[in-house]
């Protein structure tokens with residue numbers, strides 16, 4: 001559900017954990033240009049450093065010392081069966097498990113699993129008969145997720161260090177792949193979706209929540225949006241995103257949920273003329289969180 005930004009909430013702007021001010025000193029604001037100019041390896045090292053620092057925060061994931069209770073991209077998790085507060089670092093931008101059609105006994109893989117938030121929600125659905133595997137390239141995140149799991153004692157939950165572009169799993173291993181606010185960070189999205197295709201069993205499906213862009217947004221606005229909400233610099237156009245999925249070979253591709261990421265007028269007015277602002281408000285352009293499914297044929 002979209003929320004209006006209150007004054008108190010405005011004060012917290014830029015402190016979203018996807019944003020640059022988290023764990024200050026360890027983050028570098030990624031402009032869209034930087035995403036194009038930096039090599040994939042350089043970008044991944046920056047991402048690992050940022051999420052490593054977030055994983056090691058204790059009170060709140062943000063370095064300011066304030067507990068920020070409003071996260072612009074996040075959907076509400078805490079009423080879900082299996083929810084584990086320590087695993088929720090406020091890094092998501094949707095609820096992929098809501099539309100993932102996970103069944104008892106399924107093998108579920110969560111890509112960019114962070115501290116295990118969606119893994120534990122998925123485990124509540126698969127039950128003891130299933131298996132849930134979280135994959136993340138940031139060592140500190142994997143360590144935190146493992147610590148969370150050892151407190152819970154789930155024998156059928158596993159966290160593996162690895163990259164989405166080269167998932168450490170065999171072909172045809174998963175019934176369902178989920179991912180929450182991660183693929184926008186992956187420089188090679190075609191490779192990411194081809195790896196998802198490879199690890200899914202024939203006829204199996206993925207359900208991914210992610211950030212996409214709709215319509216032209218100038219790079220300055222994109223950069224400001226990255227500072228405000230994060231997870232925007234590496235986000236691509238929604239059409240391109242869906243085309244990549246289609247070209248990978250997925251069928252029955254469907255956006256199950258689409259949510260506008262609200263940016264304050266003060267910020268928009270700096271970069272958009274009247275017409276641009278109107279288009280933004282009419283949802284012809286903007287930043288969206290989408291939850292999309294696709295089936296391996």
Ligand SMILES: C[S@@+](CC[C@H](N)C(=O)[O-])C[C@H]1O[C@@H](n2cnc3c(N)ncnc32)[C@H](O)[C@@H]1O
Nearest residue numbers: 051091092112113114136137138163164180182
């Ligand atoms: C925005 S956080 C989301 C974490 C988790 N999905 C959640 O909702 O709490 C992104 C996570 O993806 C991981 N990540 C980013 N790029 C990755 C890649 N190419 N391969 C594996 N993990 C990646 C980061 O280390 C980080 O833990």
